[in-house]
Amino acid sequence: MSFPRAWINEIGQYEGQDVELRGWLDNRRSSGKLHFLQVRDGTGVIQCVMFKGDVSEALFQEADHLPQESAIKVRGSVRADARSPLGFELSVKDLEVVSRAEPDFPIGRKEHGVAFLMEKRHLWLRSSRQRVVMAVRHTIIKAIRDYFDGHGFRLTDAPIFTPAACEGTSTLFEVPYFEMGKAYLTQSGQLYGEAAAMAYGKVYTFGPTFRAEKSKTRRHLTEFWMVEPEVAFMDLDEDMDLAEDFLCFIAQRVLENHAKELASILERDVSKLETVKKPFPRITYDEAVKVLQAAGNPIKWGDDFGGDEETILCSQYDRPVMVHRYPADLKAFYFKHDPTNPKLALGVDVLAPEGYGEIIGGGQREESFDTLVARIEAHQLPREAFEWYLDLRRWGSVPHSGFGLGVERTVAWMCGLHHVRETIPFPRMMERLTP
Ligand code: 4AD
Structure with missing residues (x-):
């Protein structure tokens, strides 16, 4: 499958279409049959929703353990979603890991002191x-x-x-x-x-x-x-x-x-x-x-x-x-x-x-x-x-x-x-x- 590459800040142009996003895993949360992957490409962050039934079992498992900042290509269809800050989400059809990050990205979700952040x-x-x-x-x-x-x-x-x-x-x-x-x-x-x-x-x-x-x-x-x-x-x-x-x-x-x-x-x-x-x-x-x-x-x-x-x-x-x-x-x-x-x-x-x-x-x-x-x-x-x-x-x-x-x-x-x-x-x- 060859999907056109899209950038997150221009995603609205692709509503209803299949695209490929290239970026990094910013955050991840799961609930049973769903993974919510926050993907960042430098122009913005988009939520990519992966349904267990839409991808292979192996890929679904891999996504569940992918560390933050892993570089990925995500392919799927663009869907309008009024609840998301961006106004759009991606329904995932395929995911390719370009490079798996080491675990424990130093800048996590918790608050960090400025001295630490300046060092990083x-x-x-x-x-x-x-x-x-x-x-x-x-x-x-x-x-x-x-x-x-x-x-x-x-x-x-x-x-x-x-x-x-x-x-x-x-x-x-x-x-x-x-x-x-x-x-x-x-x-x-x-x-x-x-x-x-x-x-x-x-x-x-x-x-x-x-x-x-x-x-x-x-x-x-x-x-x-x-x-x-x-x-x-x-x-x-x-x-x-x-x-x-x-x-x-x-x-x-x-x-x-x-x-x-x-x-x-x-x-x-x-x-x-x-x-x-x-x-x-x-x-x-x-x-x-x-x-x-x-x-x-x-x-x-x-x-x-x-x-x-x-x-x-x-x-x-x-x-x-x-x-x-x-x-x-x-x-x-x-x-x-x-x-x-x-x-x-x-x-x-x-x-x-x-x-x-x-x-x-x-x-x-x-x-x-x-x-x-x-x-x-x-x-x-x-x-x-x-x-x-x-x-x-x-x-x-x-x-x-x-x-x-x-x-x-x-x-x-x-x-x-x-x-x-x-x-x-x-x-x-x-x-x-x-x-
Ligand atoms: O008031 P300053 O020293 O003016 C000049 O250098 C003149 N030669 C400018 C001119 O007339 N062509 O500096 C101008 C501006 C300051 O208002 C400030 O915004 C910035 O440069 N500035 C600094 N910004 C960050 N760190 C510093 N150490 C700065 N020193 C000046």
Whole structure:
């Protein structure tokens, strides 16, 4: 018998027809003359019902002892069943064991601690929960590309090995680099994005970035993905307009594609994403400090916001909030200072609601050659490593701005996950390098 191969997420197309499913045994339960086999193929899970009389006695016995995660091909007819979560079941006519799993799959039905699950991440990815998280991650990455491609931005890949810091010297990963001695893993593609913006007008870089973060928080990874648009002749206000429009687009895409499974499998309250609509509130750092103090937080003007402050601030709004004009002392060397108050940097952080905190950091860049040279010195950065960057101010310097969105924090927010460790297939943190 040759049955056409079907995928579980498309099974509805085959109602009443015979198909072959190829996947893994996710779970099994029996009652007398019936086996209920939950089969997973990576796109979903379907219940396959095997009647004793429909298959040979030997096969019926084999199915009764098949360990979880055995790889199988199941052939049968697709039947609509309103009681099943999928809406369809398979009536089994034949089953072929491709590889019999060892008994005792480590991730069973019982609750496991996160430390254990992280250790078994390569197997944990098979769960329905992780399937949905990875599907949302995929959609977010696709939406990011579609947004910028659809708005005429040129994709420009930034290097991973870099000669100098972009985001402060305290979180650099150093690697040996031939006769030159050492290189650093990139913290951000921004400086290269700026060069590309002067060449192509509006650009984005998108790739993995690295920070030797010594903090063990729910928001920090040592390796994370960042998308960074950069636009020539764009000021801070226009930068905020772009960030706002972009985030609304992503949230809409996630809702269109995943509302049902977010709610049913991750128990995400998707109404919280429906409010991600323009306009987002825009408040200055000064105003944010007053909001925090009014909420009883001991923050003083000039202090940076930590996780606690971000949580309080973003919880005041039902959509992302943009906090702009931070004290310049808190910010990297490349920020343009506010001409009306040079103590302030023309930077913006976008904080996601529900306690998720900062997902975007960006701002307007310093375009003056002399000011930038002074800034590089004040930040004690090696000028030689930035000569190429200074060239951008020597030849045709213009006001320009951009931002960086962290993919993992965005996935955590959209999926309603407490910690970023579940938002990337194989997370890297201070204490985690395997699997
Ligand atoms: O605010 P950051 O440090 O900004 C930059 O790197 C700029 N060069 C971006 C630009 O203007 N082109 O980081 C931007 C975003 C953060 O808002 C956050 O979402 C994410 O990157 N991020 C991290 N995500 C996970 N783990 C970490 N350790 C992160 N550090 C930053």
